[in-house]
Amino acid sequence: MHDWKINDTDGLQIDFRRLAMALLHRWYVIIAAVVFCAVLAYMYTGLFIPTTYRAGFSAYVNSKMDISDSDGTTTSELNSSIMLMRVYSEIIKSRAVLTKAAEECSVSYSYGRLSDMVEVATSNSTPVIRVYVESTDPEIATNLAVAISQIAPQNVSQVVQGGTMSVIDAPVQPTSPYAPNYMKNSSTGAIIGLVASVLILVAMELIFDKVTGTAELESRYGIIVIGRIPDMDTVDKKHEKYGYTSIGGGRK
């Protein structure tokens, strides 16, 4: 009697080598999925993501802030650049600054839209703020950035006692689009295609789990394959050659 190998557990048995072979066997599916998703992402980027331009400026901000309580005495001297950066960021993106900048540029955007167009980047290690304005029109992006760079320092000094903001690099009109990034989006699509196809193939392999060949039977169960019968309907007869085919009567 054979020494069978049977997995007695009720749980799912995963053979990683078999999964790897199954994936290798279907390499063309994975390649097709990668290419398809990359092309799809490229087309989506071109059709649905508008071209955006970005103009911006950098500014140096002072790093000390005095806060007085109701008694007129200084309660604490904040030397936290992080908090200061956040305060300046809030000031730059405030309704007062943005709406005034829009008026100067003669654009009738709502505050919400203006706020979405403006990005303030701060650093924990340096007292430098970078302000970016994005728009589908490079001229609007530039004009708004220029307006903000002129209006924001005034508001900063009004709100923060002793606070100053000095522009380091003034805004320059962009000559090339900032977004969309076709290469990045296509690569993302390709990666999604790769991951999705691999996951789907693995899931199919685990769920359907069909016998694929004789070697698999023998290695998995420790029982020999004593016979291998071709499919009678599809066996290739065209290349048949002379063979022993006698069919005779046997004995009762």
Next chain:
Amino acid sequence: MNTPKASGTGVGRKNHLLTEKTSFYVQEAYKALRTNIMFSMPGGGCKCIGLTSPTPGDGKSTTAANLAISLAQIGKRVLLVDCDMRLPTVASKFRVAATPGLSDFLVGQARIEDTVRFVESMGIGVMPAGNIPPDPTSLLEAKQLEHLFTAFRQIYDYVIVDLPPVTAVPDAAILSKYIDGYLLAIREKKTNHRSVTEMLKQLRLANANILGFVAVGGAVGPKKYYHYKK
């Protein structure tokens, strides 16, 4: 034993039985299976071989029938018994009368001689399943079955038993006391491993002797077989 003869007219290709027109590769495959079985079961006396599978449609009935034919080709006295009393196929494959058969004998309504037909064109004896009983499993536990197999062993060199799928009903495991060795038909790209595992568990509980797997339906072509050139 004087068994009724059946010409077996029209038997052959449509039922996927071995004939002179069967593909060379298929014929050779069955010869190889036959040879391997004979080497796996050395010694004299009758050999009782049961064919089963995890699930229906895995090719066990066709394999059982063709194995019987292949053994008869080398002069062996072979009987093919259809023990699948739920979905019998042997009678239709060989175009013989479906009744009386095994079930009729077991309930005492037929004699052995009336249930076994000799198919002249194939050279084998065939015992159909007979009338489909309400409870085949209980019928297979009848004492008469022991007498039947004892009688067969005195007459035939090989008794090929077409069994129902193991995971569907327990009949295949119940007959393990009469079966010298089991062949397990597996259809590539169709049979799943869970059902194979379940089948082996049930056969292990029945202390069945497994001769091996028979892989059915694999692709075979000129690249994979060498052949004699005329």
